[in-house]
Amino acid sequence: MSRQQFYLDHFKRYYQRGLKAHRKGEHGLARMSLLKAAEMLYKLAAESEGELQKVRKKKARRLLQLARSMPEHTSSVSSKGGAAAKNGDVAATNSEKWIVNELPDVKMDDVAGLEDVKDLIRRRVIYPFQHPEVTEKYRKQKGGGVLLYGPPGNGKTMIARAIAAEVDATFFSVKCSDIISKWVGDAERNLQKLFEAARERSRAVIFMDETEAIVSRRGGDSTVMNRVIPEFLSQVDGLDGRHSGLLLLGATNRPWDMDEAALRTGRFGELIFVPMPDLPARRRIIAMNLDGIPLSEDFDLDVIATRTEGYTGADLEGLCERAKDAPYEREIASGEDQRLEAADIMSIIDDMRLSVTKRTIAKYEKFRSGD
Numbered sequence: 001m002s003r004q005q006f007y008l009d010h011f012k013r014y015y016q017r018g019l020k021a022h023r024k025g026e027h028g029l030a031r032m033s034l035l036k037a038a039e040m041l042y043k044l045a046a047e048s049e050g051e052l053q054k055v056r057k058k059k060a061r062r063l064l065q066l067a068r069s070m071p072e073h074t075s076s077v078s079s080k081g082g083a084a085a086k087n088g089d090v091a092a093t094n095s096e097k098w099i100v101n102e103l104p105d106v107k108m109d110d111v112a113g114l115e116d117v118k119d120l121i122r123r124r125v126i127y128p129f130q131h132p133e134v135t136e137k138y139r140k141q142k143g144g145g146v147l148l149y150g151p152p153g154n155g156k157t158m159i160a161r162a163i164a165a166e167v168d169a170t171f172f173s174v175k176c177s178d179i180i181s182k183w184v185g186d187a188e189r190n191l192q193k194l195f196e197a198a199r200e201r202s203r204a205v206i207f208m209d210e211t212e213a214i215v216s217r218r219g220g221d222s223t224v225m226n227r228v229i230p231e232f233l234s235q236v237d238g239l240d241g242r243h244s245g246l247l248l249l250g251a252t253n254r255p256w257d258m259d260e261a262a263l264r265t266g267r268f269g270e271l272i273f274v275p276m277p278d279l280p281a282r283r284r285i286i287a288m289n290l291d292g293i294p295l296s297e298d299f300d301l302d303v304i305a306t307r308t309e310g311y312t313g314a315d316l317e318g319l320c321e322r323a324k325d326a327p328y329e330r331e332i333a334s335g336e337d338q339r340l341e342a343a344d345i346m347s348i349i350d351d352m353r354l355s356v357t358k359r360t361i362a363k364y365e366k367f368r369s370g371d
Contacts, residue, residue: 004047011040013105018067027070034067104161104171111155111162112288112313113281117274121146121163124270125247129167129203145236145248145267147211149255150274150364151356153314156251157209159274163249164205172198172206176214180228187214188231195235203245211250215262229259236267256367273368276356282308282316289320294327296339303342307349315355322348 018033038060045056108118108126128135128142135142148156164171172194179190191214198204208214215229236248250268252258262268277285283305308316323345327338 004044007040007044007047009105011037011044014040015063022070031067031070034063034070038063038067104165106158106161107165108159108162111158112284113277114155114159114274115280117159117272120272121159122166124272125163126166129169129247142247144269145250146270146272147250147252147255147258147263147268148272148274149252149367151276151312151360152253153312153355154274154276155313156274157207160205160207160249160251163247164207167203167205167247169203169205169245169247170198170201172204174206174208176208176210176212179214187228191228191231191235198246201245205247205249207249207251209251211252211262211268212254212257215259216257217259229261233261233267236262256363273364275364276310276361277313277316279305279309281313282311285313285316286320289317290324290340293324294337294339296341298342299340299345300342304345304349307346310354310356310358312355315352319345319348319352322352 014033014037018030018037021027021030021033041056041060041063045053045060048056108122111118125146128140132142148159150156160173161171174194179194180187194206198206215232248268255271258268263271283301286304286308287301308319311319323340326344327340331338
């Protein structure tokens with residue numbers, strides 16, 4: 001799926017959801033959905049040109065105005081995750097509006113490469129939910145906490161969304177830095193509300209991005225962290241036993257900064273390393289980002305994928321975006337159809353600065369080995 005198609009599909013979904021909620025008087029849900037629709041439309045506009053870009057920006061501005069004119073509260077939510085949870089919503093009060101829950105539509109097969117990681121996640125995380133009788137037969141646990149860690153820009157968030165979709169769970173997504181910074185003094189209460197909202201669902205995934213922000217190593221003089229970490233640990237302690245339908249997913253680029261107490265069994269008991277994309281993954285990422293772009297006959301995806309070892313998924317996306325500039329400008333100047341040449345992308349590969357250094361990779365390897 002191309003990036004434009006991804007944005008367009010999500011725009012349509014959020015737009016229809018927002019209009020439907022607006023007609024029902026569910027103002028909180030309508031507001032959130034239309035804000036997300038506007039966000040997708042702005043991203044679509046950035047990928048567009050000329051008059052189409054102007055039209056999409058204009059419509060996005062109108063959606064923003066409509067959404068912001070609506071009350072921020074939402075209608076009550078089913079205690080067991082019924083229709084409201086299926087459609088996605090925000091928590092009921094202003095202090096909880098940062099807790100966005102939805103049912104993601106991305107699956108594991110949409111994640112490029114990382115086959116070993118996906119196999120591990122299916123075996124440890126997804127199968128226990130999809131096959132409860134077999135899980136019970138072999139006394140395998142389901143629920144609990146899993147920490148995804150690795151270099152930035154390699155799909156940890158996408159994997160978390162895919163897990164929620166595979167197990168048909170409501171997806172709660174928060175940045176831990178929001179819990180700490182947006183309501184100073186209320187961090188512990190924010191954590192309580194997050195877990196309470198998730199436990200009301202029969203099946204839920206809490207995704208906590210930037211996990212190190214909320215469970216960093218203790219020992220300093222931060223009174224906030226000295227209160228927040230014990231609250232977090234009390235919420236997740238024995239999670240796999242108390243609520244088998246609740247899965248906690250964390251993601252961090254800095255696992256070495258996390259408090260060791262959070263990495264014990266019963267908390268983030270499962271650590272899964274999400275590495276840099278391998279050769280097949282790089283090839284697929286490049287192909288997805290160049291989908292629909294006219295390519296020259298000498299453009300060899302295998303050669304490009306081989307030459308981009310050490311690139312993150314985000315690096316590859318940036319590489320393709322920059323490479324498209326050359327044929328784009330040639331066509332504007334000449335007025336004739338152009339194609340993306342192998343030389344266009346190779347010239348960028350030769351001088352592109354990568355976002356993850358070999359020194360950083362070595363640091364992850366050291367953490368994995370436990371040294």
